[in-house]
Structure formats: structure tokens, C-alpha cells
Amino acid sequence: xxxxxxxxxxxxxxxxxxxxxxxxxxxxxxxxxxxxxxxxxxxxxxxxxxxxxxxxxxxxxxxxxxxxxxxxxxxxxxxxxxxxxxxxxxxxxxxxxxxxxxxxxxxxxxxxxxxxxxxxxxxxxxxxxxxxxxxxxxxxxxxxxxxxxxxxxxxxxxxxxxxxxxxxxxxxxxxxxxxxxxxxxxxxxxxxxxxxxxxxxxxxxxxxxxxxxxxxxxxxxxxxxxxxxxxxxxxxxxxxxxxxxx
Amino acid sequence: xxxxxxxxxxxxxxxxxxxxxxxxxxxxxxxxxxxxxxxxxxxxxxxxxxxxxxxxxxxxxxxxxxxxxxxxxxxxxxxxxxxxxxxxxxxxxxxxxxxxxxxxxxxxxxxxxxxxxxxxxxxxxxxxxxxxxxxxxxxxxxxxxxxxxxxxxxxxxxxxxxxxxxxxxxxxxxxxxxxxxxxxxxxxxxxxxxxxxxxxxxxxxxxxxxxxxxxxxxxxxxxxxxxxxxxxxxxxxxxxxxxxxxxxxxxxxxxx
Numbered sequence: 001x002x003x004x005x006x007x008x009x010x011x012x013x014x015x016x017x018x019x020x021x022x023x024x025x026x027x028x029x030x031x032x033x034x035x036x037x038x039x040x041x042x043x044x045x046x047x048x049x050x051x052x053x054x055x056x057x058x059x060x061x062x063x064x065x066x067x068x069x070x071x072x073x074x075x076x077x078x079x080x081x082x083x084x085x086x087x088x089x090x091x092x093x094x095x096x097x098x099x100x101x102x103x104x105x106x107x108x109x110x111x112x113x114x115x116x117x118x119x120x121x122x123x124x125x126x127x128x129x130x131x132x133x134x135x136x137x138x139x140x141x142x143x144x145x146x147x148x149x150x151x152x153x154x155x156x157x158x159x160x161x162x163x164x165x166x167x168x169x170x171x172x173x174x175x176x177x178x179x180x181x182x183x184x185x186x187x188x189x190x191x192x193x194x195x196x197x198x199x200x201x202x203x204x205x206x207x208x209x210x211x212x213x214x215x216x217x218x219x220x221x222x223x224x225x226x227x228x229x230x231x232x233x234x235x236x237x238x239x240x241x242x243x244x245x246x
Numbered sequence: 247x248x249x250x251x252x253x254x255x256x257x258x259x260x261x262x263x264x265x266x267x268x269x270x271x272x273x274x275x276x277x278x279x280x281x282x283x284x285x286x287x288x289x290x291x292x293x294x295x296x297x298x299x300x301x302x303x304x305x306x307x308x309x310x311x312x313x314x315x316x317x318x319x320x321x322x323x324x325x326x327x328x329x330x331x332x333x334x335x336x337x338x339x340x341x342x343x344x345x346x347x348x349x350x351x352x353x354x355x356x357x358x359x360x361x362x363x364x365x366x367x368x369x370x371x372x373x374x375x376x377x378x379x380x381x382x383x384x385x386x387x388x389x390x391x392x393x394x395x396x397x398x399x400x401x402x403x404x405x406x407x408x409x410x411x412x413x414x415x416x417x418x419x420x421x422x423x424x425x426x427x428x429x430x431x432x433x434x435x436x437x438x439x440x441x442x443x444x445x446x447x448x449x450x451x452x453x454x455x456x457x458x459x460x461x462x463x464x465x466x467x468x469x470x471x472x473x474x475x476x477x478x479x480x481x482x483x484x485x486x487x488x489x490x491x492x493x494x495x496x497x498x499x500x501x502x
Binding site: 104107108111112113115116117118119120121122123 | 303306308328332333335336338340342343344346347348349350359360363364409410413
């Protein structure tokens with residue numbers, strides 16, 4: 001247990017050392033950003049949209065009891081922006097991207113492709129790990145804002161099915177409910193989630209062993225550990241944000 | 247089939263002295279000594295698990311020995327910093343047992359990869375020419391746009407060799423080049439190893455337990471027994487013995 005924690009510590013330390021050491025892999029980082037975004041986009045769009053619809057539908061009757069249906073955009077905004085969008089995006093990315101990174105690097109490890117890279121004078125940590133971790137760290141905040149936007153569209157669709165509503169008024173009410181602290185907190189959370197998902201996937205893949213069984217284990221561990229850490233970070237981040245709010 | 251003769255040069259390009267390496271409680275190398283002379287093909291023979299592959303991984307800096315020294319082209323490998331090790335690796339080609347082709351890249355991209363990474367001043371035309379030259383050298387020009395998964399085992403081995411040749415290394419390390427291949431493909435690979443030696447003037451270590459390969463490509467043979475090099479010399483010198491640890495190799499390979 002302690003040995004494993006020490007190895008994780010060394011892996012993270014190496015990441016920060018390599019991330020600031022030239023040559024910088026700009027082209028590969030862009031490629032990985034595209035991969036991360038592309039892989040998650042369809043599922044994130046669908047999940048975000050459905051979450052918006054369902055959340056609006058479930059909340060509306062309760063608000064109607066108090067004659068407060070006009071608060072629906074604010075409620076949707078707060079729920080989506082503060083928690084649902086970062087969390088949903090991170091969980092989907094942990095499943096799609098984390099497992100993909102774990103399996104890809106794991107497969108490269110057991111088929112000696114990582115060693116082949118090393119002997120051809122390429123630093124595999126910089127080329128494979130740093131690029132993927134930076135890509136998830138950069139892309140997750142963008143995907144989080146996208147999820148929030150798609151969720152908003154879903155909520156608006158639900159509202160317009162039962163009553164006439166103006167989209168601009170809905171959006172304005174949505175935006176008014178969000179504070180600067182919400183924007184900062186969600187962005188920081190998404191960055192941390194992205195870093196975690198990338199790091200866990202790379203660590204599991206880079207340290208996989210025992211042939212094809214090891215590849216499967218690396219992919220599986222990347223998802224399970226990634227999701228667990230995302231939930232833990234969400235709890236801690238929420239506590240910290242509330243400290244700033246009060 | 248005639249065994250190859252020794253080369254005449256005595257200039258050492260790799261010098262291994264008293265190398266020891268253990269994995270947990272199991273000591274694989276127990277004071278191994280070996281020299282590779284310039285321009286020769288040195289075959290390292292030994293049973294599975296005797297540390298042959300470990301030895302060439304130590305030479306290329308993928309593993310570090312527990313004791314002893316490994317000097318490659320005049321540089322002590324374990325003393326090099328990361329930058330110096332990368333520079334040394336540009337002068338060493340490593341052909342893996344599994345070929346280790348990047349399976350998400352086409353053959354062209356596999357071959358371009360080491361060049362693009364290490365020779366940043368090359369033009370696209372120069373890169374294309376280098377790729378075509380090494381593909382021509384291994385006789386697989388037609389595979390240039392294929393994926394590794396579309397190739398046979400023998401073709402993958404050749405492409406693996408081509409990928410190492412593209413950086414024009416001075417030393418080649420072959421890890422089990424004929425393992426898992428049919429006899430005819432084995433002969434083709436042996437021929438390719440000899441062609442590489444002549445055309446690229448490389449000095450090579452060939453790890454194998456295939457005696458046909460050893461006899462056909464090796465200027466010298468070194469036998470790794472019990473963690474040390476016990477016998478070294480030409481093919482005939484090594485196998486002219488009653489040593490019960492050596493004779494089974496000869497008997498089971500049916501090449502008397």
C-alpha cells in the first residue's frame with residue numbers, strides 16, 4: 001500500500017518534471033485533446049441533454065407547489081453548473097477516456113512498444129504520459145462548460161413543451177444565478193478531474209504487466225480508481241467552495 | 247552450410263565486465279564478461295531464462311546492472327545522464343523479439359517516427375527517401391501504407407529491423423530474430439542480418455537459441471551458461487566439446 005503510494009508520488013513528480021522540460025510535444029498534445037474531446041462528445045451531449053430534461057421535469061412540480069416555477073432556470077443553472085456538469089463530464093470521461101488511455105498504454109507496455117520508443121531515443125514518458133495528462137486537463141473544463149450548455153438546452157426544451165417561454169429570458173435567468181465563484185470553482189474542479197483521469201489512466205497503463213490480462217486490468221483500474229477519486233475530489237471541492245461562499 | 251569465420255578487427259565497441267543482475271532472489275547474470283568487436287556479428291546462445299535478453303537491455307540502458315561495467319562505444323552506460331543516454335541510443339539499433347511495431351501507426355509512420363523525433367532538420371522529401379531506402383533494404387516496399395496488424399510475423403520482424411536501420415546505427419542488437427518463424431522465413435531473416443552487416447557496416451549482438459541462425463550469421467558465438475559466458479569462439483570451436491550443458495543444443499537442432 002505504502003509502496004504503491006510512493007510509486008504514485010514518483011510518477012506525479014516525474015510528470016511535473018517532464019512537463020516543464022523541453023522538447024515540448026505541442027502537436028501531440030493537440031492531437032490528444034482532439035481525441036479526448038471527440039471520444040467523449042457524443043455521450044456527453046446525450047447525457048447532458050437528458051439530464052437537463054429530466055432535472056427540469058423532476059423539479060418543476062415541487063417548484064409549482066410554491067408558485068416558484070420562474071425559479072426553474074436558476075435552479076437548473078446552479079445544479080448544472082456547480083455539480084452536475086463537472087461530475088457528469090468527469091465520470092463519462094473516466095469511463096471513455098480513462099479506460100482508453102489505460103488500455104492503450106497497457107497494450108504498448110506488454111508488446112514492448114514503450115521500450116521500442118525508449119531505445120529509438122524518444123522519451124516515452126514525455127511523449128505518451130505528459131501529452132495525455134495535459135490533454136485531459138485542458139479538455140475537461142471545455143467539455144464541462146459544453147455539458148452545462150447542452151443541459152440548459154434540455155431544460156429549456158422541457159419547459160417549452162409545457163408552456164411558452166423565451167430562450168433569451170431563460171438563459172438570462174440561468175446566467176444570473178451563477179456567480180463568479182461558481183465559474184472559478186467549476187473550472188478548477190474540472191481541471192483537477194481532468195488531471196486525475198489522465199494521470200490514473202496513464203499510471204495504470206504505464207505500469208501494467210502480465211500480458212493481455214494486465215491490459216484488461218489496467219483499463220478496468222483506470223475507470224474504477226478514476227471514478228472513485230473524482231467522487232472524493234467532488235466532496236472535498238464542495239466543502240472548500242462552501243467555505244468561500246459563507 | 248558453412249559457419250562464418252571470425253572477423254580480423256580487435257577494436258572493441260562493447261565491453262562487458264563482471265556484470266551481475268538479479269530479479270528478487272533469482273540471480274540471472276553472475277559476473278558476465280563479453281567483448282563485441284567492430285564489424286562482427288556475435289551470437290549469444292543460451293537456454294531460456296539465462297539472461298540473454300536482460301544482457302542486451304542492460305547494453306541499451308533499458309535495465310541497469312547490479313554490479314560490473316558495461317561500456318558501449320567508449321561510454322559507461324550506467325554513468326550517462328538522460329541526454330547522453332538518448333545520444334548513445336541513436337547509435338544503437340534494437341530489434342525486439344515481438345518486433346514492437348507501433349500498432350496505431352502505418353508502416354510508413356512507424357519508420358518515420360524515429361527520424362521525425364531525432365532529425366528535426368530533415369525535409370519531407372529526405373524523410374520519404376530514407377523510409378523507401380530501408381524498406382527496399384528489407385524487401386517490403388509494398389507494405390508502406392499497411393498497418394502492422396496486416397503483416398505476417400516475418401514481415402513484422404523485417405519492418406522492426408528497418409525501423410532501427412533508419413537511424414543508421416553503428417551497433418545492432420537482435421533479440422531472438424527468428425523466434426516463432428517458419429524455417430524459410432528464418433533463413434530470410436538470417437540473410438537479412440548478414441546483409442545489414444555488409445551494407446550498413448554494423449557490429450551486432452544476436453540473441454538466439456536457434457543454431458541454424460547462429461551458424462549462418464555469427465562470426466563468433468558466446469554461450470551463456472549459469473549466468474556467465476563459459477565458451478566463446480567460432481561455431482566449430484564452441485561446439486567441439488563434451489560439456490553436457492552445451493551438447494544438447496547441438497543435438498536438438500539437427501544440423502550436424
